[in-house]
Amino acid sequence: MDWIDQLIEFLRSMGPAGLFGMAFLDSAGLPTGGGPDIVLVLAMQAQPLDLLVLVPVSVIGSVLGCIVLYLFGLKGGDKALARIGEERRASIKGKIDRHGFATVLLAMLGPPPYPTKLFVFSAGVFKMRLAPFLVSVVLGRTLRYAIVAYLAMRFGEQATEQLREHYPLFF
Numbered sequence: 001m002d003w004i005d006q007l008i009e010f011l012r013s014m015g016p017a018g019l020f021g022m023a024f025l026d027s028a029g030l031p032t033g034g035g036p037d038i039v040l041v042l043a044m045q046a047q048p049l050d051l052l053v054l055v056p057v058s059v060i061g062s063v064l065g066c067i068v069l070y071l072f073g074l075k076g077g078d079k080a081l082a083r084i085g086e087e088r089r090a091s092i093k094g095k096i097d098r099h100g101f102a103t104v105l106l107a108m109l110g111p112p113p114y115p116t117k118l119f120v121f122s123a124g125v126f127k128m129r130l131a132p133f134l135v136s137v138v139l140g141r142t143l144r145y146a147i148v149a150y151l152a153m154r155f156g157e158q159a160t161e162q163l164r165e166h167y168p169l170f171f
Helices: 002-012 016-028 035-046 048-074 077-081 086-109 116-125 130-170
Strands: none
Touching: 016 035, 016 048, 016 116, 035 048, 035 130, 048 077, 048 116, 048 130, 077 116, 086 116, 086 130
């Protein structure tokens, strides 16, 4: 895991390009422990007026990463999902079949350690249509990263502490 920590530190140091990379890797399945949120907060503290750059960069990186994970699920994720319990698998399938848009949207808003990747991957496995999937991901990530960026602007250096204490409350 040491190389992952080094990669995360490298991406943090790269500004918007690193934020894009962090959001992409996190959404594509590499666990970063809320890395994009943390990097966004730090970047907003350094350049608060970059809201119109940093939020879209985060969203685009995350959406592209989610597409990768969705496609992995679509192309053979049944075998990977077979490792989780039948009851949980049936529950996830039911949520995606009945309320796919809302299920993925809420997953996009959830704070770490909410199992966002499981729902993105499962959307592919259970063949959720791509258009509603993409709209829910874009909308959810835009809301999430806009809220994080706003909190970073509003609270400055206190933003990290505010996120840690109140993040689940916002969602």
